[in-house]
Amino acid sequence: MLTSTTTPPGVERPGARWALVAVLAANMLVDALEVSATLVALPAVGAGLGLSVPQLQWTVSGFAAGFGGLLLLGGRLVERLGRRGVYLAALFVFAAASLAGALTDSAALLTATRVVKGFCVALTAPTGLAIITSTVPEGAARRRAVSLYSFFGAAGFCAGLLLSGLLTGISWRWTLAFPAPVALLLLAAGLRLIPRDRPAARPRAPDWHAPTGGLSLTGGLLLLAYALANLAGSGRERLLAAAALAAALLLGAVFVTAERRSPRPLVPPELLRQTALLRSALGAAALNGSYVGFLLIATLHLQGAGRSAWQTALAFLPAAVPLALSALYSGRIAVRLGPARAVAAGAVLAPIGYALYPRAPGAEPGTAGLLPAMVCVGAAFVLAFTALHLQATGSVPAELQGAAGGLYQTCVQAGAVLTTASVSALSTVGRASALWLVTAVGAAGACVALGGLTRSAHVSSPTTRS
Incomplete structure (x- = not known):
């Protein structure tokens, strides 16, 4: 558990508090548009990089794997390092990954940036909501703030469709690069508005079960996706798919073992x-x-x-x-x-x-x-x-x-x-x-x-x- 936040001067004012909510909600919108914007741009990305559909799908599934596979581990990072630091660092890495994905000609690097961006969203989306609930007083004001945060998340999918429809006509690279400057602007605003907080006390002995479980879960998801995408391929692709499936099962066993041995598992029994x-x-x-x-x-x-x-x-x-x-x-x-x-x-x-x-x-x-x-x-x-x-x-x-x-x-x-x-x-x-x-x-x-x-x-x- 995190201790209560230490509110910086000015955040007690309703105007500053709602400015903070607006910044967090705007980031939720950017997070949500990632999937829809990429979906519309997929054919252009495939044509630009010469990718088949099983290769191209990684721009979608890689993002989802980074988000879902590392979400549970992300909560532990927030506890250990504090909400403000993790949130701002994730915004910076998100911007850097957006630029790297837009500039690359490598399918492997593009996939890697998508996994990284998914992990960043796994950090910012729940942490942004936690910052709101700890900063905005309980009652009608908090309900309005949470509703606004949720609305921006839902509206982000539509915004991503329209934005990608416009930018992909110019170049698919603009579609992938657009979130970078927006994330940097939100980072600058967050540095000023997000209240400081203290992370939880460090345990005497480090617990490696949580990172082992989180990384094995993500790796298992990625390998399973590779196996499913390539099972219908040629003889060599099928062999690699079978090997990936075996490795995914092994990582699944690692995840289960780490969870059973952890004094504080990511998924409580x-x-x-x-x-x-x-x-x-x-x-x-x-x-x-x-x-x-x-x-x-x-x-x-x-x-x-x-x-x-x-x-x-x-x-x-x-x-x-x-x-x-x-x-x-x-x-x-x-x-x-x-x-x-x-x-x-x-x-x-x-x-x-x-x-x-x-x-x-x-x-x-x-x-x-x-x-x-x-x-x-x-x-x-x-x-x-x-x-x-x-x-x-x-x-x-x-x-x-x-x-x-x-x-x-x-x-x-x-x-x-x-x-x-x-x-x-x-x-x-x-x-x-x-x-x-x-x-x-x-x-x-x-x-x-x-x-x-x-x-x-x-x-x-x-x-x-x-």
Whole structure:
């Protein structure tokens, strides 16, 4: 646990406090636009660097692996080093990685920068929220601040689509470089506004179990993604994929061993007995993974059929705008419907949307074919995403809420890593095969959600209570 913050002069004033919230929320927007901006730019990046789809998918899955794989370890770094120092350092590294990715001609270096940027977001996103809750007084002011922070995160996906549609028309390198100057401006503002805090007391003996677990989890995710992306390749690629799969299993064993031996594991064992948390994490992984995989297929399809990056961004807006518009009210929607009902409705709509997308080899991506699919997918996220989080953490004890949130977000990002890698492999066979996979992943998430709805109805029924 971190000790209470020492507020610098001026932060007590409401004006300065809201300036701090604005800076933190603006960084959340930049974090959120990373995925959507890169998705729209993927065909241009592939053409510029001469990458196949299985190679190209690393710009998406590498970011998600860095975010999800190192999120739990990032919490320990924040405890050890303090919120302010970690947050500002992550902003600087994020900017440097953005520039390096924009300037490189190496696919390996581009992937490495994406993993690094994902880790930076794993540090800044939860830490920014923690700074807000420790700086803004409890009550209406804090609720407004958290709502603003969440809204910027939801709006960032739409902003990334539009920004990438504009910048990719000039050069895909501008799309990757744009976050760098913005992050540096936020760094300069953060140096002035973010309150200082003291890290937790250092333990007498260093505990290497946490870094071992975090790094093995991330390495395992990356290797598993490599194996899935290359299993459909040539003989040599299949051999390397098999070796990567074996190495991923080995790192998984290392992670489990480190967790069992740690006096303070990244995933407390009590969480593994929280069925609502685990069910929601699986549902969210399926929803997020199928969503990102679907947009990857649609990006390649649309731009392969002659649409520009800008036209692709506009085609994606029906799948993204509803979430941004409803961000401030998504919690009320979930409460009004009941989290289990909202999750089930959204989880069913998502595979319906994927199934409606045109999949015939010569199908033209016209508005009549795209709009129903995109609207269904957008509505699915409005209904399910916030409700999944509420359902995941609603029954978890207060002392485990932080760890539960970390485990949940790790699963969300792992879903994107594994589905994107699998989709990229099947896209070399044909769009229809990749779409069937995405639909199957979405349907699996719907089955999990409907199971939760049945369980919720059973628990609340009068017969069960008597």
